[in-house]
Amino acid sequence: MKFPKNIVATSLKDLSEFVNSTDFSKAILLGIALTLPIVAGVKLDALDIGIAVTVGAMLASPSDVSGSIRHKITGILLATLLAMIVSLIGGYLHLSLWLVFPILGILMFGISYLSIYGFRASLISFSGLFALVLSFSNFSDVIQPYERMLLIGIGGLWYAALALLRHFIFPKAPTEYYLSKTIKLTADYLRTRGELVAETADRTPLLKKLLNTKTELTNTHETLRDILISSRTGSGKSDYEGKRLLIFVQLVDMLELAMANPVNYAKTDEFFRKKPAQLANFQELLFAMSQRLNIIADNIATPKKLRKSSKIEMFAKRIKDDISEYAAASNEIYDENLLLLRNLFKYQKEQIKKLEKIEWLLLNPAKREISTLKKEDSRRFLTKENYDLEVLIENFNLRSPIFKHSLRLAVMTMIGYGVGILFSLQNPYWILLTLIVIMRPTFGLTKTRSKERTIGTLIGGALAVGIVLITQNQTVYGILAIASLVIAFSMVQRNYKAGATFITLSVVFIYALMRPDIFNVIQYRVTDTIIGAGLATLGNLLLWPAWEIQSMQKTLLETVKAYRVYLEEIIGYYNTKGTVPDQYKVARKKSFLEMSDLSAAFQRMTQEPKSRQKSLDKVYEIVVLNHTFLSSLASLSTYILNNPTTPASKNFNLVSERIVQNLKRAESILKEEIPSQQIPETESTEDIFEATFGKSIPFSEDEKNSTSDSFHSKMEEAHLVREQLKWLLAMSEKMPKLLREIEF
Structure with a gap:
């Protein structure tokens, strides 16, 4: 069978892009970081030590995300330090079953709550959660908890050294x-x-x-x-x-x-x-x-x-x-x-x-x-994170999505571990692992991850069964375990379902190298994943649910505020001209970021149950209105920046001030500072605009009879500025009215 040339070319192009991606290079690096300590442990008859170092490298790896090398290495070292402390505590939890549950819940909450400090902090937090879960695995009866802690630290340093080496060999690759x-x-x-x-x-x-x-x-x-x-x-x-x-x-x-x-x-x-x-x-x-x-x-x-x-x-x-x-x-x-x-x-x-x-x-x-x-x-x-202690204190309440998520995760991990003990499951910590990987602050993301994780695990389990029935060769298992691990880590950010499939294959074949009952391993892996996925979905649905509409008010407030600042910078530059100030560029960047956050929040809202999608049509309307408003701001600022313009007119400033006031009114509504009944109804946008600007562009007879380029340039400026101001005014008038119709 022959495939069309364009399909083959596209597939080869996608494959080339995947191989050249940072996800693939990181997966290769992780494969080396995890494999070499185990190979060295086998050769030196110290497999337990090799596995502990490998675990340390694995726990350090989540913080190896794109960004500057300084931020990356700092994240890896902090993740390693947190993993060491948590592993030491977790190593002694098995001494008392009664102590396990409350300490597990407290640790889960505290570590998860660190993600309040942003994306990189959430990755460091995940390393801590991962370390806590793995401390239940008892992968070695020979190594003491304090020795394992030190070996995990060595593994983290080993991974950091490899990350630095990759940076020095391929310094331009991420850029x-x-x-x-x-x-x-x-x-x-x-x-x-x-x-x-x-x-x-x-x-x-x-x-x-x-x-x-x-x-x-x-x-x-x-x-x-x-x-x-x-x-x-x-x-x-x-x-x-x-x-x-x-x-x-x-x-x-x-x-x-x-x-x-x-x-x-x-x-x-x-x-x-x-x-x-x-x-x-x-x-x-x-x-x-x-x-x-x-x-x-x-x-x-x-x-x-x-x-x-x-x-x-x-x-x-x-x-x-x-x-x-x-x-x-x-x-x-x-x-x-x-x-x-x-x-x-x-x-x-x-x-x-x-x-x-x-x-x-x-x-x-x-x-x-x-x-x-x-x-x-x-x-x-650069967007800077605020790492002050006040951030932890300010968010320590049920209004914070991260606080609710941390509390929810703590409760569900205690329940999950209890289910594993109650039903004498082979590896109850797999339920915990599924929970920390799947559970997210919002229901939509958790539901999607639960579905993809379950499907991926079932596919991976079926493939593993097929391979085991074909061959019982340990060398084949070893090769497949390493290859699956590399593919899994390279796919997990691009296609979580495919990543889950290869993670399952990797886990199954790693266990197959150590124990003969591989079919039981597959059975328990699938069972634990289904239990974990089910608990994650139920937890987000029943325990302090964080529906997107609850945070939409804050997201909209930040977006409208960013637009107002951006507009004020445009007005200021049009009036003064000269060099474009950095504040203008920072305001533009902030506006684009906030619009992206708003779009992402709406997408998450569409993934929630229909019963929880309050005012979805109105929210979609306000999202599109905000996107159009930003486009119009960009249109106005682009013209002013890239063309010689006449001084800003008095009418321009009057209408601009009206738009700014409308945005401030929208902010007040979102802050709930102005009761809706106290907001006066305004006259029509057309009347406001024409009362200020007039119905047509005022040119003298001499100007109208002119055919010079300067006149045409002046006319273009007047037309564009007039049209964009009219458009911005109409949208700014509509914004507060639409916001009052949304039930937050």
């Missing part, structure tokens, strides 16, 4: 991978924008796709920002890192420019319905830029292989000719459609410049030809 990923996601975003330009009966699926792409892109921006900026601030200025940081800056600007493409689809639909050829050219230009970005991403490490392409230039010329032809045929002095086309094309030309700048930077220009960012300036763009 290249995440830069390539960012470029590809930007390409996807541009392509989706191109698809949205076309008139369609329902844009909802494309808008959802756009939101998801933007969320992933913004999160990748954060990872890449940490890698690039932290490495510069920690090791001094590097030409390579400096140029990559400038490429990253271009990509951030491209996202803002892409968001600035038409937000008022009703007007573009009306125009392009009459001019389908011009629509096709605009679309093809976006598609050509998307394709070029994908080519750049594939050749990020070998930019000399990039070949010149004339497609972008060809479509840009067609659009320019179309606009010239339309302008020549138009008899109107103020043609709104002509201004729409010119402004739209202006954005595309800016995108082309950004793309060309990326290619130029990749070709390694001389240092004197570029101006790199100062370390002290770039440091402001």
Whole structure:
């Protein structure tokens, strides 16, 4: 049977991307870290010691996530220290069955609660939870708990040393991978924008796709920002890192420019319905830029292989000719459609410049030809976690999702261990392991993980049975155990179901090397996983459930606040001009991050039971409104930043202040500072806008008779600023009204 060439090419491309990913390289590193101590233990007749060191390496590995090497090594060492302390305590828990349950619950709560400090802290917390669970396994009757603690510490240091070695051998690998990923996601975003330009009966699926792409892109921006900026601030200025940081800056600007493409689809639909050829050219230009970005991403490490392409230039010329032809045929002095086309094309030309700048930077220009960012300036763009003790105290209540999650996990692990003891299960700690891996602060994520973990375990168990029936060769088991482990760790973040399948295979074959009753091992593995998954789902459903609508109010508040600050920075820059302040860029970054958090929160909400999806339609409406509002802000700021503009008018400031006040009103509603009945109904947006700006753009007769470029530029500015302000005002007026309709 022959497969189509395009399917084969796509599969090979996906395989190549997977092999080059940081997940795969980490899995290989972990495979080495876990295998060598055991091999050394077998050779030296000290298998118990080898296993203990391997456990230490495994417990240190979760903190090995993308970011600067300094943050990574700090996380690994802290995870190792926590694992050592917890292993020592856990080693003595078996002395009294009555002490096991309360101490298990207290430790589970305390360790899990550390994740209040953010993502990296949650990984360190997981290492502690994992260490506590493994302390119940009694993998050695020879080694004392304090000796095991020391060996776990050695294993953690061993893994840290390997992580450092990988960094020194492949220092550019994380930067290249995440830069390539960012470029590809930007390409996807541009392509989706191109698809949205076309008139369609329902844009909802494309808008959802756009939101998801933007969320992933913004999160990748954060990872890449940490890698690039932290490495510069920690090791001094590097030409390579400096140029990559400038490429990253271009990509951030491209996202803002892409968001600035038409937000008022009703007007573009009306125009392009009459001019389908011009629509096709605009679309093809976006598609050509998307394709070029994908080519750049594939050749990020070998930019000399990039070949010149004339497609972008060809479509840009067609659009320019179309606009010239339309302008020549138009008899109107103020043609709104002509201004729409010119402004739209202006954005595309800016995108082309950004793309060309990326290619130029990749070709390694001389240092004197570029101006790199100062370390002290770039440091402001890092998102810093607050590690003060007050954070623990402030969240020590049932209003905190992490507090409720920690309490829930503590109760369910005590119940899970009790079930294992009561029914004399072979490895009751497997139930605990399933619980700490599956349980998440929200019901939707827990339900999804429970389902994927159960399916993956069943598939893995079935595959293991088939392999055991075919062969009973110990060497085959050893090879499969290592290979499965590497694949499992490389897949767990990409496809949890596949990861669970290979984890099951790995566990089964590791046990098969040590004991003959492999079918019992498979049976107990499946049973314990089903019990653990069931308890995790029930726990999130019955014990202090944290429904997404409960935290949506805070998420929306942070988003609206970020937009207000961003808008205030735009207003300030339009009034003063000059150099773009860092505060503006930080405000823009904050707005993008908050929008991504809001989109992710809505996605989690859709995974919850229907009965708990309160005001889902209204929440979706406010999420889309927020995304559109940010797009309009980006459109306004992009024009002001990239074009010579006239001084901000009094009317601009009046309407802008009105928008700011509307956002503050929305914040007050979300803070529950203003009872809804005390908020006055306002006049219509159209009346407010026209009372301030008038019904048309005021130009003198001399200006209207002018054909100069300066007049056209002034007219474009007036049109775009007017349209975006009107659009922002309408949305800001709608926002408080819509928020009052949502039952939080």
